[in-house]
Amino acid sequence: MSYAVIYDGNCNLCANFVSILEKCDRGRLFGYIPMQDVQTLQQFKVTPDDCEMGMILINREDPTQRWQGSDAAEEIVRLLPMGLPLISAYRALSPLKSVGDSAYVQVRDHRYQLFGKRDRTYHTAYPIGCAVKAEE
Numbered sequence: 001m002s003y004a005v006i007y008d009g010n011c012n013l014c015a016n017f018v019s020i021l022e023k024c025d026r027g028r029l030f031g032y033i034p035m036q037d038v039q040t041l042q043q044f045k046v047t048p049d050d051c052e053m054g055m056i057l058i059n060r061e062d063p064t065q066r067w068q069g070s071d072a073a074e075e076i077v078r079l080l081p082m083g084l085p086l087i088s089a090y091r092a093l094s095p096l097k098s099v100g101d102s103a104y105v106q107v108r109d110h111r112y113q114l115f116g117k118r119d120r121t122y123h124t125a126y127p128i129g130c131a132v133k134a135e136e
Contacts, residue, residue: 002029004128005076006046006056009034013107013115014055015122021076027126029079031060036121040128054108070104 005021008014018032033040035051044058054069057076067075078087091097107114 002031002060003076003079004033004044004056004058004060005030005072006033006035006041006044006051006058008051008055008111009036009121009123010118011111011115012118013111015118018122018124022124022126024080025126030076031126031128032124033128034121034123054104069108070101073104 005018007018021030022032033044035041035048038048041047041051044063046056046058050056050068055072057067057072059065066072074087074091077083090100
């Protein structure tokens with residue numbers, strides 16, 4: 001399977017998360033689209049307003065299968081090696097899941113104040129349709 005991860009390329013937290021994910025996955029499962037790449041987002045029928053609701057994960061083989069926000073972050077971890085037991089335990093603890101979902105919304109809505117905003121959009125080494133490839 002192959003997935004598209006849509007992230008805020010101007011958010012330090014989001015860019016750092018994607019950078020770590022790139023190192024773990026090396027483009028095997030995930031390709032990346034910064035939410036600032038409106039042209040590529042149109043291919044997936046994703047609007048800038050959709051992106052403001054949090055990270056998006058799209059199954060590229062079945063684009064109707066998507067996750068957003070904390071659900072996207074959980075699904076990404078679940079797909080990583082050894083991620084299933086971790087996410088299964090996290091999801092089984094309903095108070096923890098509820099707190100995590102609430103924390104995600106707070107971080108999403110205040111990400112620039114909490115973690116800063118980049119001067120330039122972060123482009124990954126594993127883009128989907130991006131015109132600019134990140135320097136290594």
